[in-house]
Structure formats: structure tokens, C-alpha cells
Amino acid sequence: MQRFVIIILLLLCHLSAKPQNKAVIDSLSDLLKSAKDTSKVLVLNQLAWNYRNSDLSQAVAYGEQSIALAQSIKYHRxxxxxYNMLGVVQRNIGNYSKATDFYFKALQVAEQYNITQQISYSNLNLGDIFKYQKNYEQAVLYINKAIQSFENIKDQRGIGYGYIRLGEVYQEQGLYQEALKAYEKSLEVRISLKDKSAIESTTNRLGNLYELMNDYPQAIKYLTQSLEIGSEINDLKSIAGTQADLSRLYFKQGDDDKAIEYAEQSLELGQKLDTRESIKRASQVLAEIYAKKENYKKAYYYQSILMEMKDSLFNQESFIRINNLQKNYETQRKQAEIDLLNKDKQIQNLILNILIGGLLLFLFLVFALYRINRHRKNVNQILNNQNKIIEKRNEDITASINYAKRIQDAYLPSSERIAKYLPEHFIFFKPRDIVSGDFYWFAEVEKKIVLAAVDCTGHGVPGAFMSLIGNNLLNQIVLNMGVTMPEVILSAMNAGVNEVLQQKQTQNRDSMDAALCVIDLKNKVLEFAGAKSPLLYIQNNQLYFIKGNKSTVGDIDREEVKIFVKHTIDISIPTTFYIFSDGFPDQFGGSENKKFLTKNLKELLFSIHQRPMKEQEILVQATFRDWIGDYSQIDDVTVIGVKV
Structure with a gap:
């Protein structure tokens, strides 16, 4: 009788569940005091579910208690x-590997004991994991299996949840109309159930989808509904996320005041809850707004909050790749040094033996001559063997560096990819060694083209390590964070280099010079910011030269905050522009073995700027080759030219 009463009360709690509804949680807590065995498992599961969006540690604790009790009493359902509840909690935390483990455990138990509803939820959750892995075909397959199963057992709540997941998969693929249909089906089901928490979640997704479809009024309408329902049910995590979404929408519409208001509310609540996603989104909007207002102090403050999210800045995979390259290089270099020392020792022993033989020459002349002759043959064999070992070590080191070159070539953008957006361009890229401390970077973000030429401290293997750091920072700042303001990108890169190399703690002085352009072909505007590197552009047969800031990206500076200046150029008339590292101007050559100098490079580029880009590239290469002659190349060289 007691178990029957508890199940009825649990059903009522589930139907009216609100993630932070104190009355529901208090009721469940009271039930927990008297519940036993299977009833207690059900109560613990509901407590975990009700805490899944508000107090994640409490949700985990209740879930683990439920698993221990269910296993001890063999309550398989x-x-x-x-298991499924804890999988959802781990997904909300962001620990997808643990979530997957719990989902497979749930499916295994459900299939073993033919628990249809939990098989459905397990399939749905696995579809969700396939979505995170970008395996959309499998995600749609598993989610549709779950929806069909929910329909067979008339589980309306499961049907609504399934269509939400299906909409998310379509949305990630850019299939917005299919996503809209799925979300609307989910909303229809959830309204019929009067489940406010689920309605809030669905309206939030509809708002975000309409934003992707550029229908901002509809997006604001649904997000405002989501915020109202979230406030009503006191879902703090959802409130913080929706505030961040609204701030981004109002910023896109040019209403900075409302954008700041919602972003500050989201940031404050996100910091209280320690929800990194809402903190990141809110601080990104605030950084962009204050950068636009030229309030660089506040822009940098909010950008610094973004940089504190270490996992959002520099992923573990990049560290592993760098460390493996470095370990291989250091191991092989040390082994070569050991082999050389051994060779020296053997030669010393040989000399000693020869001296001893000389002292004994008078007594054992014939025997000694024979011994010396045979010993020389042995020594020659040893020397030949040692030379072969050294040659093999050198080959291995060279092979490792060649492998590093293949990695570096893989992350440099191809000319074909750049030509899709900038048909008239050339890139003259000539490393001094096998791998380069120079690199160039390209991306198209929100219909803007970002192009950079970066010169890192050093060349060869050390420079290549720095270039890998620079490339990863640009990927994070531009592609992941969506930043397209050149001065903010350089400031963020500076903070990133400081952090990755721990420059304040180690006094490391490595840095990067950079020329960074953002091209808005639609609005005919070129924005430039430089860290020591310049921009040269030509319009109406007139040459203009813009110097970069004196500050570098990285290194320890007296200034607390490095401010990089943005220069805006109207490109509504035909414009040819060039960015380059200091490798070409600083190269020694010519009849007097002097530097080529920036002045001569400017004259060269101006003299050829009206020629086709392919021809310009050939002329730049030929000029460098003729200038260097028989001298050695002293630095990596990068010259990029573009006509717009």
C-alpha cells in the first residue's frame, strides 16, 4: 500500500516538475525519509532529475545512491x-565520455530485462551522443527508433523529447526547415502535457533556430517566452543561457544598451552558478560591444574572462602534439651527442694503444707491426660503423623534422581554398629551414575574410613550435569565438601567448610579429591591425604604407594591456594590398652583401602591382633569388599580395 501511494505521488511530482521548484523537491525529500526498496529508488531518481539543471553535484549524489540501492535489491527498471538519469547529468556537466558509459549501461540492462521505455530513452540518449560526435546519420537513425518506440507505448513525454533531439541534429546540419518542423511538433506535445520546464526548453530552441534563420523578431519572441517561463520555474541555468542569447540578438540588431543589460545579467548569474557556456557567451558579447565603442579597457577585461576558460583557448590535443614532436626531437639529438662522445672516447683509447705499442716497438718490432696493422683495420671498421650510426641518427632527425613539416603544411591554408574568396592573390612562402617560424592563416567567418601573415620568434623547429601555438590561437579566437575585429584578435593572441608560455612566471620572451587583415567584400571595407608588421596598399596608382604597432604579440611588456590600433580602408575602388614578414627586407645579398630593405621592397611591389597576380609572384621570387645569389638565407620569408 505504501509503495502504491509513493508511486502516485511521484507521478504527480513528475507531471508538474520544475527543475528548482522548492515545493516539489521538498515533497520528494519528505518521501525519501519513509520510502524503502524500489520506492526509494524511484524517489532518488526523481530527485536526481529535478536537480539536473540546478545543482549538478546533488543530482550526481542522488543518482549514485539510486544505482547502489537498485543493484543491491536487483530492481532492474x-x-x-x-543510469539514464546520471547520463543526462554528466551530459549537462559536459563530460560526454561518462555520459556515453552510463547510456550503454542503461541500454544493456533495459535490453536484458526487456524494459521497453528505458530501451527507448537509451536509444534517444545514444542518438544525442552520435550528434556530439557529428555522426548525423546514426544520430537520426537512433532518435527515430526512439520516437517510434515512444509512439508504440504512447509515451507523450518521450515523443516530445525525441522531436527536440531530432530538431537539434537537423539544426547542426543546417537543415533549418526540418529542424523547425521537429521543434514545433515537440512544442505541440509539451503544451498538451502542460510541462512548463519542457515548454521553456522548446521555446528556447525555437528562438535560437529563428536567429540562425535571420528572423530576429521571431527569435526575440520565443526567447522572451523562454526567459519568462524560466523565471517562473526558477531554472537559473536556463535563465543565464537565455539572457546571453538575448544579449547577442540585441547586439546584432544594434541595440547595445539592451545587449549590455542582458549580457551583464547573464554573466553575473553564470559566475554564481559556474556555468562556463553562459559566461563565455555573455563575456564575448560584452567584449565585442566595448571594442566597437573603443572602450578597450572594458573590452580587454571581458576578453580576459574568455581567456580564463583554458579549455576554450588551447585544447589538450595541441599540447600532446607539440610535446610529442619536442620529445622525439630532444631524444634523437641527445642520442647523437652520446654517440659522438663514445666515438671520441674510442679514439682516445686507440691513441693510448698506439703509444704503448710504440714503447714496445724495440722488443717486438715484427709482432708489433703486425698488431698495429690489424688494429688499424679494426679501428677503421669501428670508425666506419660509427659514421654509419651518426648518418642514421642524422637521417632519423631529418625524417622527424620532415614529419613536422608535413604537419605544418597541413594546417597552412591552400591557395585553392583562398582563391574561392580572393581569386586574385599570390603567396610567396620560403622557409629558411625545413620547417618555418613564419606562417600564414586564412578564414571566412560571417561573410568576412580574415587573412594574416605571422612571423614567430626563431626559425626551424623552435619557430615551428611557436607557429603551431599561433595557428591554434587564431583558430580558437576567430573560428570558435567568432571574433572578427583585427585589433581584438591581436590582443587576444597576446594574452594567449602569455598564458600558454607562462611568460610572467618564466620570463620567457618569445613573441610573434603579425599583419592581420579583415576584408568585408560586401561593405567594401578593409580593416588592418599590425604587431610590428606593416600593410602596403595601392589605389589610383598611389602607394600607401601603414606601420604596425611597436608592440609584438607575446613577450613581457611594461604595459599591463597591449592596445593594437585598427586602420579602416575604403576598398570601393580597385585596391591591391600586400602584407609580409621581415625576412625579405632583412635578407643580405647583392654585390655589396647588404640588406634588401623595406624601401626597395615597396618600390618592387609598386612597380609590379598592375600585373596579374601569378606574374607578380614569379617576379617576387625571381627578385629574391637574384638578390640572395650565393649567400645563405638568414630568415623565413613570407609575402602575400591580394587584389580586391
Whole structure:
């Protein structure tokens, strides 16, 4: 009788569930005091579910208690449900590997004991994981299996949840109309259930989808509904996320005041809850707004909050790749040094033996001559063997560096990819060694083209390590964070280099010179910011030269905050522009073995700027080759030219 009463009360709690509804949680807590065995498992599962969006540590604690109890009493249905609950909690935390583990455990138990509803939820959750892995075909397959199964057992709540997941998969693929249909089906089901928490979640997704479809009024309408319902049910995590979404929308519409208001509210609440996603989104909007207002102090402050999210700045995979390259290089270099020392020692022993033989020459002349002759043959064999070992070590070191070159070539953008957006361009890229401390970078973000030429401290293997750091920072700042303001990108890169190399703690002085252009072909505007590197552009047969800031990206500076200046150029008339590293101007050559100098490079580029880009590239290469002659190249060289 007691178990029957508890199940009825649990059903009522589930139907009216609100993630932070104190009355519901208090009721469940009271039930927990008297519940036993299977009833207690059900209560613990509901407590975990009700805490899944508000107090994640509490949700984990209740879920783990439920699993332990369900296993001890062999309550299989409750165990499968507990595994699925904990999978959802781990997904909300962002630990997808643990979530996957719990989902497979739930599916295994559900299939073993034919628990249909939990099989459905397990399939749905696995579809969700396939979505995170970008395996969309499998994601749609598993989610549709789950929806069909929910329809067979008339589980309306499961049907609504399934269509939400299906809409997310379509949305990620850019299939917005299919996503809209799925979300609307989910909303229809959830309204019929009067489930406010689920309605809030669905209206939030509809708002975000309409934003992607550039229908901002509809987006604001649904997000405002989501915020109202979230406030009503006191879902703090959802409130913080929706505030961040609204701030981004108002910023896109040019309403900076409302954008700041919502972003500051989201940031404050996100910091209280320690929800990194809302903190990141809110601080990004605030950084962009204050950068636009030229309030660089506040822009840098909010950009610094973004940089504190270490996992959002520099992923572990890049560290592993760098460390492996470095370890291989250091191991092989040390082994070569050991082999050389051994060779020296053997030669010393040989000399000693020869001296001893000389002292004994008078007594054992014939025997000694024979011994010396045979010993020389042995020594020659040893020397030949040692030379072969050294040659092999050198080949291995060279092979490792060639492998590093293949990695570096892989992350440099191809000319074909750049030509899709900038048909008239050339790139003259000539490393001094096998790998380069120079690199160039290209991306198209929100219909803007970002192009950079970067010169890192050093060349060869050390320079290549720095270039890998620079490339990863640009990927994070521009592609992941969506920043397209050149001065803000350089400031963020500076903070990133300081952090990755721990320059304040280690006094490391490595840095990067950079020329960074953002091209808005639609609005005919070129924005430039430089860290020591310049921009040269030509319009109406007139040459203009813009110097970069004196500050570099990275290195320890007296200034607390490095401010990079943005220069804006109207490109509504035909414009040819060039960015380059200092390798070409600083190269020694010519009849007097002097530097080529920036002045001569400017004259060269001006004299050829009206020629086709392919021809310009050939002329730049030929000039460099003729200038260097028989001298050695002293630095990596990068010259990029573009006609717009």
C-alpha cells in the first residue's frame, strides 16, 4: 500500500516538475525519509532529475545512491532509469565520455530485462551522443527508433523529447526547415502535457533556430517566452543561457544598451552558478560591444574572462602534439651527442694503444707491426660503423623534422581554398629551414575574410613550435569565438601567448610579429591591425604604407594591456594590398652583401602591382633569388599580395 501511494505521488511530482521548484523537491525529500526498496529508488531518481539543471553535484549524489540501492535489491527498471538519469547529468556537466558509459549501461540492462521505455530513452540518449560526435546519420537513425518506440507505448513525454533531439541534429546540419518542423511538433506535445520546464526548453530552441534563420523578431519572441517561463520555474541555468542569447540578438540588431543589460545579467548569474557556456557567451558579447565603442579597457577585461576558460583557448590535443614532436626531437639529438662522445672516447683509447705499442716497438718490432696493422683495420671498421650510426641518427632527425613539416603544411591554408574568396592573390612562402617560424592563416567567418601573415620568434623547429601555438590561437579566437575585429584578435593572441608560455612566471620572451587583415567584400571595407608588421596598399596608382604597432604579440611588456590600433580602408575602388614578414627586407645579398630593405621592397611591389597576380609572384621570387645569389638565407620569408 505504501509503495502504491509513493508511486502516485511521484507521478504527480513528475507531471508538474520544475527543475528548482522548492515545493516539489521538498515533497520528494519528505518521501525519501519513509520510502524503502524500489520506492526509494524511484524517489532518488526523481530527485536526481529535478536537480539536473540546478545543482549538478546533488543530482550526481542522488543518482549514485539510486544505482547502489537498485543493484543491491536487483530492481532492474530502476537501475536502467538511474543510469539514464546520471547520463543526462554528466551530459549537462559536459563530460560526454561518462555520459556515453552510463547510456550503454542503461541500454544493456533495459535490453536484458526487456524494459521497453528505458530501451527507448537509451536509444534517444545514444542518438544525442552520435550528434556530439557529428555522426548525423546514426544520430537520426537512433532518435527515430526512439520516437517510434515512444509512439508504440504512447509515451507523450518521450515523443516530445525525441522531436527536440531530432530538431537539434537537423539544426547542426543546417537543415533549418526540418529542424523547425521537429521543434514545433515537440512544442505541440509539451503544451498538451502542460510541462512548463519542457515548454521553456522548446521555446528556447525555437528562438535560437529563428536567429540562425535571420528572423530576429521571431527569435526575440520565443526567447522572451523562454526567459519568462524560466523565471517562473526558477531554472537559473536556463535563465543565464537565455539572457546571453538575448544579449547577442540585441547586439546584432544594434541595440547595445539592451545587449549590455542582458549580457551583464547573464554573466553575473553564470559566475554564481559556474556555468562556463553562459559566461563565455555573455563575456564575448560584452567584449565585442566595448571594442566597437573603443572602450578597450572594458573590452580587454571581458576578453580576459574568455581567456580564463583554458579549455576554450588551447585544447589538450595541441599540447600532446607539440610535446610529442619536442620529445622525439630532444631524444634523437641527445642520442647523437652520446654517440659522438663514445666515438671520441674510442679514439682516445686507440691513441693510448698506439703509444704503448710504440714503447714496445724495440722488443717486438715484427709482432708489433703486425698488431698495429690489424688494429688499424679494426679501428677503421669501428670508425666506419660509427659514421654509419651518426648518418642514421642524422637521417632519423631529418625524417622527424620532415614529419613536422608535413604537419605544418597541413594546417597552412591552400591557395585553392583562398582563391574561392580572393581569386586574385599570390603567396610567396620560403622557409629558411625545413620547417618555418613564419606562417600564414586564412578564414571566412560571417561573410568576412580574415587573412594574416605571422612571423614567430626563431626559425626551424623552435619557430615551428611557436607557429603551431599561433595557428591554434587564431583558430580558437576567430573560428570558435567568432571574433572578427583585427585589433581584438591581436590582443587576444597576446594574452594567449602569455598564458600558454607562462611568460610572467618564466620570463620567457618569445613573441610573434603579425599583419592581420579583415576584408568585408560586401561593405567594401578593409580593416588592418599590425604587431610590428606593416600593410602596403595601392589605389589610383598611389602607394600607401601603414606601420604596425611597436608592440609584438607575446613577450613581457611594461604595459599591463597591449592596445593594437585598427586602420579602416575604403576598398570601393580597385585596391591591391600586400602584407609580409621581415625576412625579405632583412635578407643580405647583392654585390655589396647588404640588406634588401623595406624601401626597395615597396618600390618592387609598386612597380609590379598592375600585373596579374601569378606574374607578380614569379617576379617576387625571381627578385629574391637574384638578390640572395650565393649567400645563405638568414630568415623565413613570407609575402602575400591580394587584389580586391
Amino acid at each position: 530502476g537501475l536502467a532509469e538511474a
